[in-house]
Amino acid sequence: xxxxxxxxxxxxxxxxxxxxxxxxxxxxxxxxxxxxxxxxxxxxxxxxxxxxxxxxxxxxxxxxxxxxxxxxxxxxxxxxxxxxxxxxxxxxxxxxxxxxxxxxxxxxxxxxxxx
Amino acid sequence: xxxxxxxxxxxxxxxxxxxxxxxxxxxxxxxxxxxxxxxxxxxxxxxxxxxxxxxxxxxxxxxxxxxxxxxxxxxxxxxxxxxxxxxxxxxxxxxxxxxxxxxxxxxxxxx
Numbered sequence: 001x002x003x004x005x006x007x008x009x010x011x012x013x014x015x016x017x018x019x020x021x022x023x024x025x026x027x028x029x030x031x032x033x034x035x036x037x038x039x040x041x042x043x044x045x046x047x048x049x050x051x052x053x054x055x056x057x058x059x060x061x062x063x064x065x066x067x068x069x070x071x072x073x074x075x076x077x078x079x080x081x082x083x084x085x086x087x088x089x090x091x092x093x094x095x096x097x098x099x100x101x102x103x104x105x106x107x108x109x110x111x112x113x114x115x
Numbered sequence: 116x117x118x119x120x121x122x123x124x125x126x127x128x129x130x131x132x133x134x135x136x137x138x139x140x141x142x143x144x145x146x147x148x149x150x151x152x153x154x155x156x157x158x159x160x161x162x163x164x165x166x167x168x169x170x171x172x173x174x175x176x177x178x179x180x181x182x183x184x185x186x187x188x189x190x191x192x193x194x195x196x197x198x199x200x201x202x203x204x205x206x207x208x209x210x211x212x213x214x215x216x217x218x219x220x221x222x223x224x225x226x
Contacts, residue, residue, distance in 0.1 A: 096216070104214055106161075
């Protein structure tokens with residue numbers, strides 16, 4: 001199957017700073033990328049869907065000005081958590097899909113801890 | 116959105132078969148049934164998917180009811196490495212194409 005990477009795998013930051021998380025599809029062109037958030041012992045929650053070259057579509061309750069998503073190329077999407085607060089601490093996971101594959105391929109996740 | 120219902124948890128003994136059920140009574144004609152699993156602190160891993168016919172791959176088998184309102188993921192011989200949360204998800208590639216996770220089934224495999 002196709003491979004999706006995320007960077008960094010783990011990040012600790014101070015409250016009020018911004019953090020950028022990268023999601024890359026390594027061996028295929030991802031027309032659509034998805035961002036999820038997962039709190040401990042909970043399921044994944046879809047945050048937003050991004051198509052290459054267009055603005056992301058955010059789920060209800062997800063602040064687009066706080067979680068900035070850029071999908072500038074067919075192999076890279078970034079999620080920036082702006083002015084992070086302790087309640088933003090979570091496991092952030094991206095996934096990618098293309099017209100070639102029926103399934104989504106998930107990245108390994110990024111654990112964000114905001115102090 | 117079509118939803119799925121799974122048991123919260125299941126237990127299995129190592130090297131025995133495991134049948135993980137999923138109900139999706141509101142499935143639409145274009146929904147594919149996908150199964151993913153997630154190990155602790157990792158992203159979900161694709162297991163199998165199908166539309167109407169039963170499917171087999173290296174990891175598992177997927178048995179789909181004739182009316183498509185339920186399906187069963189079958190692990191033929193559970194190993195300790197199969198301990199994970201298993202998610203049954205409906206996905207319509209012609210509409211939104213997104214994937215929404217339910218609570219899943221936490222599978223425990225006993226040695």
